Amino acid sequence: MPDYLVRLVQMHESFRQAELQALADVAELSIEFVKYDNDSPFCIVRLPSDSAAEAIISRSLLSQGIYELWGQGATYDALHNSVKDISSAKWAQYGSVPFRFTLDCFRGTRDQTQQRDIIESFSYLGFNGPIRMRDADASFKVFEEYADKAPEPMYLYLGRFVAASGRDVKTTYDLKKRHYISTTSMDAELALVTANMALAAPGKLFYDPFMGTGGFPIACAHFGAVVCGSDIDGRSIRGTGGSARKGQTGKFDVRGNFKQYGLESQYLGAFVSDLTNTPFRLFQHSNAPSRGGYLDGIVCDPPYGIREGLKVLGTRDMLNDQERTTHQNRYKDAGYIPPKKPYSFTAIQDDILAFAAATLVENGRLSMWMPTANDEDIELVIPTHPCLDVVSVCVQPFNKWSRRLLTYRRKADSEIPAGALEMAKKEYEKGVRADELNNFRRKYFEGFKEFERQRQAPGGDPAKQVDGAKGITGPWREKNGSS
Amino acid sequence: MKLLTLNFLTCAIKACKSSPASFPLHPRDVELEIVESDINLPFLKNILPRLMWAELRTIAAELGLPELPETAPTRDHLVEGKEEAKEGEEVDEVPSQTARDLHRVLLETTVKEGKLVCGNCAHEYKVMEGVPNFLLPGHLV
Ligand SMILES: C[S@@+](CC[C@H](N)C(=O)[O-])C[C@H]1O[C@@H](n2cnc3c(N)ncnc32)[C@H](O)[C@@H]1O
Ligand SMILES: [Zn+2]
Numbered sequence: 235m236p237d238y239l240v241r242l243v244q245m246h247e248s249f250r251q252a253e254l255q256a257l258a259d260v261a262e263l264s265i266e267f268v269k270y271d272n273d274s275p276f277c278i279v280r281l282p283s284d285s286a287a288e289a290i291i292s293r294s295l296l297s298q299g300i301y302e303l304w305g306q307g308a309t310y311d312a313l314h315n316s317v318k319d320i321s322s323a324k325w326a327q328y329g330s331v332p333f334r335f336t337l338d339c340f341r342g343t344r345d346q347t348q349q350r351d352i353i354e355s356f357s358y359l360g361f362n363g364p365i366r367m368r369d370a371d372a373s374f375k376v377f378e379e380y381a382d383k384a385p386e387p388m389y390l391y392l393g394r395f396v397a398a399s400g401r402d403v404k405t406t407y408d409l410k411k412r413h414y415i416s417t418t419s420m421d422a423e424l425a426l427v428t429a430n431m432a433l434a435a436p437g438k439l440f441y442d443p444f445m446g447t448g449g450f451p452i453a454c455a456h457f458g459a460v461v462c463g464s465d466i467d468g469r470s471i472r473g474t475g476g477s478a479r480k481g482q483t484g485k486f487d488v489r490g491n492f493k494q495y496g497l498e499s500q501y502l503g504a505f506v507s508d509l510t511n512t513p514f515r516l517f518q519h520s521n522a523p524s525r526g527g528y529l530d531g532i533v534c535d536p537p538y539g540i541r542e543g544l545k546v547l548g549t550r551d552m553l554n555d556q557e558r559t560t561h562q563n564r565y566k567d568a569g570y571i572p573p574k575k576p577y578s579f580t581a582i583q584d585d586i587l588a589f590a591a592a593t594l595v596e597n598g599r600l601s602m603w604m605p606t607a608n609d610e611d612i613e614l615v616i617p618t619h620p621c622l623d624v625v626s627v628c629v630q631p632f633n634k635w636s637r638r639l640l641t642y643r644r645k646a647d648s649e650i651p652a653g654a655l656e657m658a659k660k661e662y663e664k665g666v667r668a669d670e671l672n673n674f675r676r677k678y679f680e681g682f683k684e685f686e687r688q689r690q691a692p693g694g695d696p697a698k699q700v701d702g703a704k705g706i707t708g709p710w711r712e713k714n715g716s717s
Numbered sequence: 718m719k720l721l722t723l724n725f726l727t728c729a730i731k732a733c734k735s736s737p738a739s740f741p742l743h744p745r746d747v748e749l750e751i752v753e754s755d756i757n758l759p760f761l762k763n764i765l766p767r768l769m770w771a772e773l774r775t776i777a778a779e780l781g782l783p784e785l786p787e788t789a790p791t792r793d794h795l796v797e798g799k800e801e802a803k804e805g806e807e808v809d810e811v812p813s814q815t816a817r818d819l820h821r822v823l824l825e826t827t828v829k830e831g832k833l834v835c836g837n838c839a840h841e842y843k844v845m846e847g848v849p850n851f852l853l854p855g856h857l858v
Contacts, residue, residue: 499754
């Protein structure tokens, strides 16, 4: 199999390899990583063909493009030797076609004269066709990788361009241009990466149990999936008569976002619900002929922290008879608000895993975000479930806090050890979990507040444009003094 | 909310979940709307074996929609007899009438307003602006 050079972006480093692997998985292609380093934007992979390379890279957010590898080396002498060694058989077929030859310097620059000299040093390739900067039939690139502030490059590659990445779509879905968002909307790039990790694709059914304004389902629909979602806050789904953007009035809702992107036919709709009291059909349902998973993927950014108000249905204390009667008599009234209680962040993660185990098809995926402290005295625990394999753990570091994207695969029932499934079912049916809130370290919560501030800080921050009076979850809660 | 969703939803009350009568939820006093969309054959093929067919028929009947066949169609029923393909040529599959009927029921018929009622405990879930509300009152959690 030929070697290809992937030009990655040098950010979200720990997501990049997992994204390429996921894209190979979704295209049902084998990929072998020959060279990968978190500190480098150059990665060498082995793939069956150019068309495989294109299939994989065209959906990628965290790369720029893929090239057939024509040579590599630490110096130009080494590079030229390598080119002569591994690619001389290919030169002739490009001898007379219109072509383009350019330079990509990572962490370095070359002036025009240097560029011309470098390109001319490859004249032995014998390309005699016309040079075209646009619409060339073949496009070649010399890549130079420099160490920080080094005068000379430390490594070089020559590649023939095969395909560009799908990174441009991050502009299409940019939150700055989205009609309806909230303070907790995930930025478009990472929402699309999440959809890639979970293998969203045409024909599949995807669900987000914490959909907010629908960022993840929209990203999954972009890749062809049919999607639905839910949220405990009905206002976020139906909209509030305004958007999180200052100066915009009129009705904005999740459906409107799907319309904006022309994805409405892939949107099944949404419902209001608490994940811990989900209306979804679960595996113990007796009508079901078999275990009957039906979701291909679940993607979510669950709530955490105080301000975001992780709440579930229920009351802090058991209702007494009189209170029960009051609820019973009142619940059909127009203004009735179902009581909610705080819940622990670790318990909801376990609930999500149990839900995924019950509703995913075999090999279906769960991609879930989880914030953690970069703190030595808090142990990092990746939640696990006997029916789920951890596929990848990607970290987006902030100052004192990080968030992780955890991706799981639903095992086939035959892979699950005897008894484990029954145990998990029982656990889940028990439903109500101990409220571990009190065990939560104060520090942890303080950290989350800071984490949220940071999360909302990056450029073009939609949070700053929020019109609190319009009542999108985050600022609404804050104004009402609950944090 | 598109009708397909009802094939996945039961009563939200935990004690109801294991009872056969809690699925499907029964639409009551509903206002339906047809929202046309492009047929999605790969999706229909994928989702077909996951459908609970008897329950889908029940709901279609309760909504007064045209009767669905007694037994679930198979994937082959969704595609029109393939045209003779020229050597090495990929031919687009043509959706059959069955596929188009299913598309109409599952993906173009939407519930706008009304209620979804549990057959086991009779709890009613309201649908407002196409969004069903499954939040449970204090005494039912
Ligand atoms: C981090 S936000 C997700 C935002 C979403 N990704 C977006 O793009 O808008 C978490 C969401 O979970 C919702 N939520 C909180 N508790 C919940 C629960 N118990 N069940 C379902 N949703 C809940 C909140 O209303 C909030 O919209
Ligand atoms: Zn019920």
